Structures are given as C-alpha cells and as structure tokens.
Amino acid sequence: MTAQSSATAQDPIAVGSDRLTSVRRSPGGGLLLAGLGVLAFSLTFPSTVWGLESFGPWSLVALRSVLAALIAGCALPAGRVPLPARRHWAGLAVVAGGVVVGFPLLTSLALETSTSSHAAVVVGLLPLTTALFAAARTGARPPRAFWVAALAGAVLVIVFTVQQSGGKLSAGDLYLFGALLVCAAGYTEGGRLAKVMPGWQVIGWALILALPVAVAGAAVALPFEPVHLTARGVIGLVWVAAGSTFLGLYVWYRGMAEIGVPRASQLQLAQPLLTLVWSFLALGEEVSAAAPSAAVAVLVCIAVTQRAGSRETRRTGAEAPVRS
Template identity: 80%
Template sequence: MTAQDSTTAPTSIAVSTPGDTETGTLGAARGAGPEHRSTTPGHGDARADARTGTLLAALGVTAFSLTFPATAWGLEGFGPWSLVAVRSVLAALVAGGCLLALRVPPPGRRHWAGLAVVAGGVVLGFPLLTTLALETATTSHAAVVVGLLPLTTALLSALRTGARPSRTFWAAALAGAAAVIAFTVQQSGGTLTGADAYLFGALLVCAAGYTEGGRLARLMPGWQVIGWALVLCLPLSVPGALVALSYEPVRLTGHSVTGLLWVAAGSQFLGLVVWYRGMAAIGVPKASQLQLAQPLLTLVWSVLLLGEHLTPAAPLTAAAVLVCIAVTQRTRG
C-alpha cells in the first residue's frame, strides 16, 4: 500500500490480532464480552448490561459463599465420600441435561486434557478435600483459609502464562499467605491439623482448575467448561457414589438433603453459570472484586445457619486477606 493509499483508507477497517482467528468467531457465537462490543451507539444499553452483569456475578459469589454451610448440613446425613460423589453425579445430570437440550457438540479432542484438570481440581479435588476438612474444622475456619483462593489462583495463573507481576503484587501475596498461616497455626494451638492440610491442598487443586478453566473459557462458554468437566467425571463419580453409599450410613433429614441439593445444583453448576455470565458482561477484574466478599459472607452464614461463634481472629484475618487480594487485583491490572 502506498502512502497515499494509507491516508485514504477507511478508518473502520478492523485490524486482526493473533487471537482473532480463534476467539473472534467463538466470541460472536456465544455473545462477546464488553471488550468485543462497541458501546458507542448506546451508552444506556451498556450501563444496563453492566448492572445486569454485576447482579449475576454477585449471585454467583453468594452461591459460592453458601457452599461450606451447605456441606456442613450435608455431613449431618451423609458420609464425606458419599456427599462428594453424589453431589458430582447430581450436578453432572443437571449439566448433561442442559448440554443435551441445547444440542451442544462435544469439545475438540485438544481440549479434553484441560477439561481433565478442571474436573480433577474443581469437580473432585476441591469438594473432596474441603468436605474432609469440615469433618473436624468449623466453616468459619475453613472460610478464612479458603479466602486465599483468589490470590492462589492469581499466582498460579501468573506462573502458567509467564506474566511478571510487580513487586507490590508479590508483597501483597506473601502478606496474605502469612496472615492465613498465622491464623491456622493460632487456631490449632501452634500446629497445623489434618483439616488445615486438606484446606491448603484444596486451595492448590482448585486454583489449578480455575486457571485451566479460565484458559478454556476463552475458547468456549464458561458454563460449558464446567458442564463437560462434570460429564467427564461420571465414569468415576457414579461407581464412586455406589460404593460410598454401600459403606457409609445415610440418614436423610431436612438439613442433609437441602445441603446436598445446594452443593450439587447451586454451588457446583448454577452458581458457576451466573458467575461466568457476569464476568462476560462486566469483565474479570470487576467480577474478581466482588468475589473478595465471599469469605466474609461465609462467616455470616456460619453464624446464621450453623450457630457458630466467631473468634475475634477470624473476621480480622478475613479482612486482612481481603486487603491483600485487593492490592493484587489492582497491581495486576
């Protein structure tokens, strides 16, 4: 193109980027996020979309904040292995029904390895480890420890993508980790307990699942990522549920059934659906800020639903972790 051609070329020509060939068509098919839409024609529509997205993301955070209290209820009538296996089967049935109803084709073979990481971390690893922890730990204790999950996810994501966060980011990350470790040691009388080991393991596997799921969510809708991960676990979760139910006694009560149904449909599927839709509307940074309220919400639910009594260290540590995570969210931008 000559210099004259370049000056007269229309400004509306779209400039392709390396990701356009992969994400552009998919983004149009599934409803592109705010970064793919032009908000110039109607700012009112953009503001309405932002309000809707904020509400959806907030609903997702609320659903996640109820997971630990609902798990505690479920453990009143189910064993830990039965609760995890049955919740996975029920969530997979809901997700599979949605995939079938919408005639969603299976993802490409190149995506199944990533989906296996999501399944191992989010569908099986995190629920199992946190359920085992809640057999001896209170939900308020678990909420503070797992309040480090957004920070852990950010750290693993930085390692996975090769990004170089600032010194402020790393200082806040270390401060948050120190606050959580100090809390767990203080609560356990100077030593880490088996429950704490389960919770820290849950942090790592869930962060790995979130990191890989975030990568896949750029290639397919987020609800399909968790949906296919749940379906992928059926060959393990179905026989696992049958074996666990044959060995662990079951006592059906209002609390145990309600807790099971919530962690299956609410936490493991529907909460993720509205969460991903909210992120698509308002963007990951804003949605992440909303998730900072999750540990404090869980502390509130533990008092209201379970009658737990909080020690002064629990809310103080939760607040310290929130501050550290907020700093990392700002510096990452």
C-alpha cells in the same frame, strides 16, 4: 492474512473446527459475575456440614457430582452445544479433577474433623495460589502493586481465620492444603477455557467428564456409609450440587473470562469472611468481634488488586496470550 488466521493470532485457543467464539469482555459485568460466584462459594462449607448430617463424605461428593452432572446433561443438549475440540478435553479434565472431584472430596473429609470457619483458611490462601497458577499457566503478569495487595490480603485472612479457630491445626489440614492446590489448578484452567466457550459449558462438560467416576463412587460408597435423611442434609446436598458446583462455577468462570483470572481470584479474599457469617447463622459457630475490622482490611486489599489489575489491562490492552 485471512479473517480466520487473524482471529487465531489473537486467541491461540480458538482454532480449528471448534465452532467456538471468544467471550466478549465486560469488566463491570465480569466483576459482578465473579462476585456472585464468590457469594455462592461462601455457602459451600456450611452446606457441606449440613450435607454430612445425612451422608458420608464419599457419598456426599459422589451424589453432589451426579446431581450437578444431571443438570448439565439437560442444559447442554437443550442449548444444542457441540462437543468441545479434542485439545480442550485435557483442560476440562483438570477442571473436573480439581473443582468437581478433588476440592469437594478433600474438604468434605476435612470437615469431618474441622469446623467450617477453620476450613475457611483454605480459601484465605486460594486467591494468591490461583493468581500464581494463572501467572505460570497463562503468562499473566499483574503489576507489583497487585502482588503486594494480594499477599497482604492472604496474610490478613490467614491470621484472622487461624485466630478464629484458636490457633490450632487439625488433622484435616493436610486435606485442606491438598484441596487448595487442586482447586487453584481447576480455577486457572477453567478461566482459560472460559475465554472461548461460555462458563456454563466449561463446568457442564467437566461435570459430564466426571460423571462415570461419580456414579461409580456413589455405587461403592452408599452401601458402606450410613444415610440418615434430614431436611438440612438434603438442602445441603442440593445446594452444593446446584448452587456451588453448577451455578456458582458458571458465573465464576464467566467472570474470570471477562476480567482475567488474577483479578477475579482476589475477590475470593472476601469468601472466608462471608463463610464465617454463614457458619454463625446456619451452624451456630462463634465469630469474634474482630470480624468487622478484618472485613474492612480485606476489602481494602481487594480494591487495590482490582485497581492495579484494571490499570494493567488498560496499559496492555489485553491479557497475555494463552499458552496452548
């Protein structure tokens, strides 16, 4: 068996003339990178609310994607990054449709009628949904303790966020549940691709792929949606473009490649609680006195999922092979 065929046996994606190499795994660094991604994502809802002060929902999402694609369009040539292999473009299209277009659009529409803290219920279900998608797509099989802790964390976050919003479901909840599904698919596919190309290239190529749709969307939406530029509106747009869409997804996908999609996804259990903090500080939304207790309970669930996932990785030596 040649060195190339040996590498192919270990990583079914890294074949052909990709000129891509598998990402070196570093569990400690992966946790840090994925945690930084969660921190960036936790600012997305408050920043979107700020952005909606200046732009309509369709315009905001289109401009967000265009600006992020411009960053990617500068970074990719500067790094002399070759085009991905043809077989990776379908996965990149899932990333583009899920995290570049679908999730931002659906949550922006939802935030026209929902508060930022109420929208956090989506993120409360996202870790469990992403782990389920990963199990189906990549063959990952975390132990039972992982699933018990993941389910408990999801229930804790949902109960807390619904209680925080008074137990009422808004008209935007259908948008939120749709956003949950497309985002979980985009996270899973991006984490799969990030095993063979750097995370910034995954999101970079996904942004380039979505650029024609974003430009067309901006051209259609801007004449019909009023634009009232404010400082907060511009800051919100810049953050969701550069912070959430590009930098946040870069460290997030790189972290998922190093520690696995299921383990990384459970770090997002902390995201709704962080979002509540930012919503209080930036938007003046009320946060209940139960927040500290909920935070501690969620952190315990995160610790259990990380311990169970780490123990399973040590036992098997690696994640299950990716299904091409």
